[in-house]
Amino acid sequence: MMRIGEFALASGLTVKALHHYDAIDLLKPARVTANGYRTYSPRQLREAATIQALRNIGLALDTVAEALSNPHYINSFIERHRAHVADERARQDADAAQGSALIDSLxxxxxxRRRSMPAQHWVGLQHEIRNLELEQVESPLATLRMALTEAGHTISGPWWTTLRQTAEAEVVEVLFCWPTTQIPAEPVGISGTIVESGTLPARDELFVTLETSDDDSDLGDLGAEAAQIAMIEQANDDGLELVHGSIRQVGVLADGGTPEAIELVIAIQ
Known part of the structure; x- marks a missing residue:
């Protein structure tokens, strides 16, 4: 039998770690003497080495315990952890690239620019997103446009979107809108969605034109955040008061109806 100090030295684990592993039933001593000394069997060195290896890989203690209970599947636990690490690394790389691009855009x-706009009727489709992970918007916009057309409504300009915060911090509501010549007298029904309508009042607004991709799904343009900052700074310099919650992204269409840019717009009082 090996005293705890000997076992720690042979296994590469610290005495403190061995005490902790005993307390959580991960690696218990083979025997505890009457006076409280912990002793370990040399056969436990293999288990200790496995624990050390799995911890060095980065597995949590509860996962290590689960792996020890399923020794024939330890490699599966390792591969699952490697896949998780790879996904996390990819996310970190993407975040770093996005952060760098944002710094450049600033x-x-x-x-x-500033312009005056008349009142504008609209119909919008609600869509919730989590952590601002927005899939392509072409489908909601196309779905709404088809429903409006089938109901006999006339679309009077390019689409626009706006974000609205919900009670849940990680969830944001996106409103995908088409301007119409009139507010529908009857609700526009689209199965599984919430459709609302309203009227943008006549207003003055600031706007910045941003380049976008070849389709109308690129609402995640990194320039949008920097452009919003530029508009807020401009409003402050000019002594203008902005309308809270009025920021919109508006599609800019070429003569043939194909999208060529996005305008970031905010109303001023």
Whole structure:
């Protein structure tokens, strides 16, 4: 039998770790003497080495315990952890690339313009997203446009979207809208969705035009955040008061109806 100090030295685990593993029933001593000394069997070195290896890989203690209970599947636990680490690394790389792109976009010189707009009727489709992970918006917009057309409503301009915070911090509501010549007298029904309508009042607004991709799904343009900052700064410099919650992304369509840019718009009081 080996005293705890000997076992720690042979296994590479610390005495403190061995005490902790005993307390959580991960690696208990083979015997505890009457005066409280812990002793271990040399055969436990293999189990200790396995624990050390799995911890060095990065497995949590509860996962290590589960792996020890299923020794024939330990490699499966390792592969699952490697896949998780790879996914996390990919996410970190993506976050780093996005952060770098945002920093670069903050250095750009955005042209902030002002215009007056008439009142505008609209119909919108609600869609919830989590953690601002927005899939392509082409489908909600196309679905809404088809429903409006089938109901006999006339679309009077390019689509626009806006974000609305919900009671749940990680969930944001996106409203996908088409402007119409009138507010529908009867609700526009689309199965499994919430459709609402309203009227944007006549207003003055600031806007910045952003380049986008070849389709109308690129609402995640990194320039949008920097452009929003530029508009807020411009409003502050000009002594203008912005309308809270009025930020919209508006599609800019070419003569043939194909999208060519996005406008980031915010109303001013």
């Amino acid at each position: 250095e750009l010189d955005y042209t902030v």
